[in-house]
Amino acid sequence: MTEERDYRSTVFLPKTDFPMKAGLPQKEPAILARWEEQALYAKTREARAGREKFILHDGPPYANGDMHIGHALNHILKDMVIRTQTLLGKDAPYVPGWDCHGLPIEWKVEEEYRKKKKNKDEVDPVEFRAECRAYATKWVDVQREQLKRLGINGDWDKPYLTMDPQAEGTIVSELLKFAESGQLYRGAKPVMWSPVEKTALAEAEVEYEDIVSTQIDVAFEIIESAVPELVGAHAVIWTTTPWTIPVNQALAYGPEVEYVALNDGGQTLVIARDLIGQAGQRGLLDTTKLNVVWGGKGSDLAGTLARHPMHHLGGFFAEPRPLLPGDFVTTDSGTGLVHMSPDHGEDDFDLCKAHGIGPKFVVEADGKYRADWTWLGGQGSVINPKFNAPDGAICSDLREAGGLLAASADYKHSYPHSWRSKAKVIYRCTPQWFVPMDRESDGKTLRQTATQAIADTRFVPEKGRNRIGAMVEGRPDWVLSRQRAWGVPITLFVNRETGQYLADPEVNARIIAAVMQGGVDAWSDERAQEYLGDQYRAEDYERVTDILDVWFDSGSTHAFVLESGRWPELSWPADLYLEGSDQHRGWFQSSLLESCATRGRAPYNAVLTHGFTMDAKGLKMSKSLGNTVSPLKVMETNGADIIRLWALSVDYTEDHRIGDEILKGVADQYRKLRNTFRYMLGALADYDAAEALPVAEMPELERYVLALLGRLDATLRQAVADFDFNTYVRALIDFCNEDLSAFFFDIRKDSLYCDAATDPKRRAYRTVLDTLFQALLRYAAPVLVFTSEEVWQTRYPDGGSVHLLEWPEFPTAEADLARWAELRALREKVTEAIEPLRREKIVGSSLAAEVTVPETAPEANLAELFITATVSRGQGDGVAVAPTEKHKCGRCWRHLPEVEDDGALCARCDDVVSTLETPL
Incomplete structure (x- = not known):
C-alpha cells in the first residue's frame, strides 16, 4: 500500500476574503x-x-x-x-x-x-x-x-414637497385652469362629512367598517290621497339613521312596487307586499291577524300627502310630506317606502330637487342640530350611538308622539368612516366647490375623457383597468373644497350679487405669482384688492376661504414635478405611476381627472x-x-x-404576507445567493483575461451553461418589461441554486481544484465563471443593492460602483437543451440511487460508485457529469449502483484504473504535482 501523503497544498482551492457571514x-x-x-x-x-x-x-x-412595511414595499x-x-x-x-x-x-x-x-x-x-x-x-x-x-x-x-411655495403656486395655477375653462361650480349637495374633523371628505378618504346601528320603523299619517282608503292610514318607513328623521321632507315609493294597506286590529299600515314578513319579524304587526284594506302599485300613491310624526311642533314639521316616485326604491329590506332628507342623502337630494324641495342645512359642522331648530336644536352629535339608541332622545320623542312602531339596536351593516380619525361620517348638504364629471368641455365630458384615457393606459396587473374604470364610471362630481386651514386655498373671488366666480386671467396671474413667491399665506383679505387690480372692487367680492382637497394637491404633482423645469431631467407624461391598489380611488384617479381636465389625457402611460x-x-x-x-x-x-x-x-x-418564519426563509435564500458569489470570487482568484478561451474551444458543458445563461437573460429582460419582479428574482435564485451550485459548480470542482492552471478545461471553466460573475452580479444589483456592491468592491476595489454598470453582454452559445434536460434528469436518478449506499456507508461518496444506466441514455462524459467512478450502459430502464474496486487517487480522490494503490496519484495529478515549484 502506498504511503499516505498530504496533497492539500497542491490543490487549487478557491481563495477570497469575502466573508460567508453577511453582517x-x-x-x-x-x-x-x-x-x-x-x-x-x-x-x-x-x-x-x-x-x-x-x-x-x-x-x-x-x-x-x-x-x-407598506412604504418599504412600495x-x-x-x-x-x-x-x-x-x-x-x-x-x-x-x-x-x-x-x-x-x-x-x-x-x-x-x-x-x-x-x-x-x-x-x-x-x-x-x-x-x-x-x-x-x-x-x-x-x-x-x-x-x-x-x-x-x-x-x-x-x-x-x-418635491407639496408645501413648497412653487408647488403651491402650481396647484393654484392648475385650479384656475379649471375655473377659466368653466369646469368648476359651487353647489349645495350632500357630501361625505366628518363631524369629528368638521370637513367634507373625498371618497378616497373614506373606509368602510362593520357596525351595529339602531333600526327604527316610523309611521307617517296619510292626510290626503287619490285612494280614499289610504286617508288616515300610516305610511311606514324603515331607517338605520334615526337622526335624519328630524330633517325629513318627503317619502319615496317605487312606481312598480306592489303595496298594501293592512291592519291587525290596530293602525292601518302601508308597506310593500313583499316585505310583510319582515315587518312582522320586527314587531310592526301580527301577521296571523292581517286584514288587507287596499292593494295596488306604487304609482297609485302619486299625489299622496302624509304628515311628520312630530307635526304638533308646528312650522317646518307641520308642512305636509309628499310621497314621490323613486326608481331607487327596492324591496330588499325595510318597508318599501323610504323617508327623504335632501340634506343627508344623494338619492334624497336628487329626488327632492326634481320636485322643488331644497335642503335646510340643519346639521352643523360638528354634527349637532342647529340651535334654532325646533326639534332637538343644539343637540347631538348625530353620530353618537346613544343619541340614536332606542331609548335616546329621537326615539323617545317619536315614541311619545305615537310615531315609533319598532326600534332595536341590533342592525349589523357596513358604514363609512374617516380613514384618518376612524370616526363615522355622514352625508351632509353644504355649499361646496365641485368639478362636474358630466358637463361638456370642448365637446366631451370629463368622465368621457377619463374613460378614454383609461383605455389608452397600460395597467399592471391588467385588472387595475376595470377597477379604476368602474370607479370613474360611477363616481359623483369631484368635491374640491375642505373646511380646514392647512392646505392650498381655493383662490377664487365670488361676486356677491351674481354668485359667479371671477375668471379673469390677469387677476389669476397675479394670484399665482404671489403664491409662487409667498406660499399659501399670500391668499389673504389684506391682499385682495392687490389681486383684483383696478378693474374690480374688493368689497364687491367674497374671497373664498375653503382649502383644496389634498387629492387635488397630489393629483397636480405631475405639473409641478414633470413640467416646471425644476428637475430638467424629468419630462411629461410619466412612463409609470406605481402605488398600492387603494390609489385607484386616490392618487391614480385624482391625477387622471386633473390631467384629463387640463391636458386631455392621463399624466402617465402605465400604472x-x-x-x-x-x-x-x-x-x-x-x-x-x-x-x-x-x-x-x-x-x-x-x-x-x-x-x-x-x-x-x-x-x-x-x-x-410577512412574518418571522417568512423572513427566515428569505434569509436562507439570501445566504445561498451570497455563497454563490463567494464561491465565484474564490474560484476566480488571480483570474486574468489572458486565461480566457473562445466559446468554440470550450467543452460541451461550458457551452451548455452559456446557453442557459442566455435563456436566463431573456427571461429577466422580459420580466423587466413586464415589471414581473417575482419571476425576475425566482429565475435568478433558481439559476444560481439549481443550474450552478447543484450542477455546474459541483461537476467542475474537480477541474478547478485539480487540473493544471493551463489546462483548457479549467481555463474554459474559469472563463465561463467570469462571464457568469459579470452577468449575475449585474442582475442581482437592483435587488441586493448593498451585497452586490460589497461583492463588486471585493473583486474590483478601484472599479467604481456596480450600480453604474449596464446590462451584461456576453458570448452566446448553442446547446441541445432538450438533450441536456434528459441528461440532468438521469443525473438526478443516479444521485437518488447512490444515496442509500452513502447512508449505509457502503460508499463514502459518489466518486466511489460504479453506475449502470440504460442503453438509451444520451452520449456524454457521464462519469464526469454524475461524479462517479465509472458509468456503463446496460439492459433495462433503471439505474444500478455498486461500489467500485478501483483505487482512489490521493489528490483528486477519483477512483481510476491507473491508480495502483489507495493514496497514489492518477496520471493527471502526477503531472500537475510534478510541475509545481514546491510539490509535497
Missing part, C-alpha cells in the same frame, strides 16, 4: 455613506446623460409617522423599476416627494393645542400653518433617512399596482392586534437587503 446591519450604513460621499445618484445621471429616458413619477407618501418596487431601467442603459431619474398638506397633520397639531388647553380657532391662521409646516418638515426628514437606509437611490437632496402586506396568517396589520412588522426593526436585525429580497420575491400584484 448587513453593520455593513450597509457604511456602504450607504460611501455612496453619498461619492454622489452616486449624480454619477448615475452623468453616466446615462443623453440616453433614452424612463420617467417614474413618485406618488407622494404622507409626511407623518415612521416608515411602515419604494423598493419603485427602486427596482428605476434600477432595472438604468441597468438597461436608460436615463431613469428618481425624484422622491411628499404630500404635506391636509387633515392628519392639522389634527396632530390640534392635539398638541388640546393638551395645552388652547383653541385652534383662536390661533392666528398664519401661525397655525407654520406649525403644520414644521410638523411636516420634521417627518419628511425622518422618512427621508429611513427610505435612504433601504438603499433607495434618488435625488434625496432635492425632493402599476401592488397589493397590501398582511401578517404571516394573512390578517391585516394593526397596532391593536400587535401584528405589525416594522421595516426599521428588520433592518436593525437582518439588514435592508433582506427586506428588499422579500419585497421583490412576493407576488406584489396580490395581497401578500
Whole structure:
C-alpha cells in the first residue's frame, strides 16, 4: 500500500476574503455613506446623460409617522423599476416627494393645542400653518433617512414637497385652469362629512367598517290621497339613521312596487307586499291577524300627502310630506317606502330637487342640530350611538308622539368612516366647490375623457383597468373644497350679487405669482384688492376661504414635478405611476381627472399596482392586534437587503404576507445567493483575461451553461418589461441554486481544484465563471443593492460602483437543451440511487460508485457529469449502483484504473504535482 501523503497544498482551492457571514446591519450604513460621499445618484445621471429616458413619477407618501412595511414595499418596487431601467442603459431619474398638506397633520397639531388647553380657532391662521409646516418638515426628514437606509437611490437632496411655495403656486395655477375653462361650480349637495374633523371628505378618504346601528320603523299619517282608503292610514318607513328623521321632507315609493294597506286590529299600515314578513319579524304587526284594506302599485300613491310624526311642533314639521316616485326604491329590506332628507342623502337630494324641495342645512359642522331648530336644536352629535339608541332622545320623542312602531339596536351593516380619525361620517348638504364629471368641455365630458384615457393606459396587473374604470364610471362630481386651514386655498373671488366666480386671467396671474413667491399665506383679505387690480372692487367680492382637497394637491404633482423645469431631467407624461391598489380611488384617479381636465389625457402611460402586506396568517396589520412588522426593526436585525429580497420575491400584484418564519426563509435564500458569489470570487482568484478561451474551444458543458445563461437573460429582460419582479428574482435564485451550485459548480470542482492552471478545461471553466460573475452580479444589483456592491468592491476595489454598470453582454452559445434536460434528469436518478449506499456507508461518496444506466441514455462524459467512478450502459430502464474496486487517487480522490494503490496519484495529478515549484 502506498504511503499516505498530504496533497492539500497542491490543490487549487478557491481563495477570497469575502466573508460567508453577511453582517448587513453593520455593513450597509457604511456602504450607504460611501455612496453619498461619492454622489452616486449624480454619477448615475452623468453616466446615462443623453440616453433614452424612463420617467417614474413618485406618488407622494404622507409626511407623518415612521416608515411602515407598506412604504418599504412600495419604494423598493419603485427602486427596482428605476434600477432595472438604468441597468438597461436608460436615463431613469428618481425624484422622491411628499404630500404635506391636509387633515392628519392639522389634527396632530390640534392635539398638541388640546393638551395645552388652547383653541385652534383662536390661533392666528398664519401661525397655525407654520406649525403644520414644521410638523411636516420634521417627518419628511425622518422618512427621508429611513427610505435612504433601504438603499433607495434618488435625488434625496432635492425632493418635491407639496408645501413648497412653487408647488403651491402650481396647484393654484392648475385650479384656475379649471375655473377659466368653466369646469368648476359651487353647489349645495350632500357630501361625505366628518363631524369629528368638521370637513367634507373625498371618497378616497373614506373606509368602510362593520357596525351595529339602531333600526327604527316610523309611521307617517296619510292626510290626503287619490285612494280614499289610504286617508288616515300610516305610511311606514324603515331607517338605520334615526337622526335624519328630524330633517325629513318627503317619502319615496317605487312606481312598480306592489303595496298594501293592512291592519291587525290596530293602525292601518302601508308597506310593500313583499316585505310583510319582515315587518312582522320586527314587531310592526301580527301577521296571523292581517286584514288587507287596499292593494295596488306604487304609482297609485302619486299625489299622496302624509304628515311628520312630530307635526304638533308646528312650522317646518307641520308642512305636509309628499310621497314621490323613486326608481331607487327596492324591496330588499325595510318597508318599501323610504323617508327623504335632501340634506343627508344623494338619492334624497336628487329626488327632492326634481320636485322643488331644497335642503335646510340643519346639521352643523360638528354634527349637532342647529340651535334654532325646533326639534332637538343644539343637540347631538348625530353620530353618537346613544343619541340614536332606542331609548335616546329621537326615539323617545317619536315614541311619545305615537310615531315609533319598532326600534332595536341590533342592525349589523357596513358604514363609512374617516380613514384618518376612524370616526363615522355622514352625508351632509353644504355649499361646496365641485368639478362636474358630466358637463361638456370642448365637446366631451370629463368622465368621457377619463374613460378614454383609461383605455389608452397600460395597467399592471391588467385588472387595475376595470377597477379604476368602474370607479370613474360611477363616481359623483369631484368635491374640491375642505373646511380646514392647512392646505392650498381655493383662490377664487365670488361676486356677491351674481354668485359667479371671477375668471379673469390677469387677476389669476397675479394670484399665482404671489403664491409662487409667498406660499399659501399670500391668499389673504389684506391682499385682495392687490389681486383684483383696478378693474374690480374688493368689497364687491367674497374671497373664498375653503382649502383644496389634498387629492387635488397630489393629483397636480405631475405639473409641478414633470413640467416646471425644476428637475430638467424629468419630462411629461410619466412612463409609470406605481402605488398600492387603494390609489385607484386616490392618487391614480385624482391625477387622471386633473390631467384629463387640463391636458386631455392621463399624466402617465402605465400604472402599476401592488397589493397590501398582511401578517404571516394573512390578517391585516394593526397596532391593536400587535401584528405589525416594522421595516426599521428588520433592518436593525437582518439588514435592508433582506427586506428588499422579500419585497421583490412576493407576488406584489396580490395581497401578500410577512412574518418571522417568512423572513427566515428569505434569509436562507439570501445566504445561498451570497455563497454563490463567494464561491465565484474564490474560484476566480488571480483570474486574468489572458486565461480566457473562445466559446468554440470550450467543452460541451461550458457551452451548455452559456446557453442557459442566455435563456436566463431573456427571461429577466422580459420580466423587466413586464415589471414581473417575482419571476425576475425566482429565475435568478433558481439559476444560481439549481443550474450552478447543484450542477455546474459541483461537476467542475474537480477541474478547478485539480487540473493544471493551463489546462483548457479549467481555463474554459474559469472563463465561463467570469462571464457568469459579470452577468449575475449585474442582475442581482437592483435587488441586493448593498451585497452586490460589497461583492463588486471585493473583486474590483478601484472599479467604481456596480450600480453604474449596464446590462451584461456576453458570448452566446448553442446547446441541445432538450438533450441536456434528459441528461440532468438521469443525473438526478443516479444521485437518488447512490444515496442509500452513502447512508449505509457502503460508499463514502459518489466518486466511489460504479453506475449502470440504460442503453438509451444520451452520449456524454457521464462519469464526469454524475461524479462517479465509472458509468456503463446496460439492459433495462433503471439505474444500478455498486461500489467500485478501483483505487482512489490521493489528490483528486477519483477512483481510476491507473491508480495502483489507495493514496497514489492518477496520471493527471502526477503531472500537475510534478510541475509545481514546491510539490509535497
